[in-house]
Amino acid sequence: MSDDPFDELRRAALGCVACGLAETRANVVFGVGDRGAGLMLVGEAPGKNEDLQGEPFVGAAGRLLDELLAEIGIAREEVYIANVLKCRPPGNRDPRPAEIDACKGYLREQIRLIAPDVVVTLGAFASRLLLGVETGVTRLRGRRYDWWLGAALVPTFHPSAALRGGERVKDQIREDLALVSDILASPKEAPPGAGGPTEGGLAEGGAPRQESLFE
Numbered sequence: 001m002s003d004d005p006f007d008e009l010r011r012a013a014l015g016c017v018a019c020g021l022a023e024t025r026a027n028v029v030f031g032v033g034d035r036g037a038g039l040m041l042v043g044e045a046p047g048k049n050e051d052l053q054g055e056p057f058v059g060a061a062g063r064l065l066d067e068l069l070a071e072i073g074i075a076r077e078e079v080y081i082a083n084v085l086k087c088r089p090p091g092n093r094d095p096r097p098a099e100i101d102a103c104k105g106y107l108r109e110q111i112r113l114i115a116p117d118v119v120v121t122l123g124a125f126a127s128r129l130l131l132g133v134e135t136g137v138t139r140l141r142g143r144r145y146d147w148w149l150g151a152a153l154v155p156t157f158h159p160s161a162a163l164r165g166g167e168r169v170k171d172q173i174r175e176d177l178a179l180v181s182d183i184l185a186s187p188k189e190a191p192p193g194a195g196g197p198t199e200g201g202l203a204e205g206g207a208p209r210q211e212s213l214f215e
């Protein structure tokens with residue numbers, strides 16, 4: 001048996017029965033990719049395909065995500081991809097507060113152990129939760145936030161919004177990924193451990209903070 005903390009975390013998640021989603025899931029979707037990645041992407045929750053295959057972002061939204069990453073020269077295998085919720089909410093309904101509470105420790109530990117330079121949150125749900133705010137993703141995106149453990153957080157639209165919204169939304173995701181590319185190419189500004197999870201805060205006029213995943 002491995003005593004690697006990441007393997008242990010994965011094992012714990014795969015056997016998790018902390019919320020009712022354990023009864024309806026086909027598979028726990030823990031996450032996939034390079035555990036030493038400088039870039040981590042965080043979505044909302046597995047959909048039907050992800051639940052069946054046990055891997056995040058394998059449906060149409062995932063294929064678009066792979067394409068957009070490829071445009072900045074990054075392959076799926078080079079990043080780490082996870083969701084806030086590790087199990088599929090039936091019918092793709094919104095995650096419930098009790099489910100988020102039961103699951104958030106897994107994501108927090110994944111981020112702590114991977115220690116990426118950049119975390120990209122895909123869509124309003126993950127962006128709000130990780131930043132601890134209620135602002136919409138349209139207003140949050142387009143900039144970096146100095147975040148937890150010295151990482152930069154870059155919110156962007158969920159790729160499924162681009163599937164619905166067409167080229168305009170895709171171009172905005174491209175802009176955000178170009179920013180990610182610049183951050184990854186530049187030396188780190190803040191030493192690890194500097195600042196709190198929401199330090200760097202919101203743009204002028206941002207919404208009041210809600211309880212953060214990381215507080």
Ligand code: URA
Pocket residue numbers: 043044045046047050055056057058061083
């Ligand atoms: N949407 C998400 O937020 N995550 C997935 O893994 C798939 C679709």
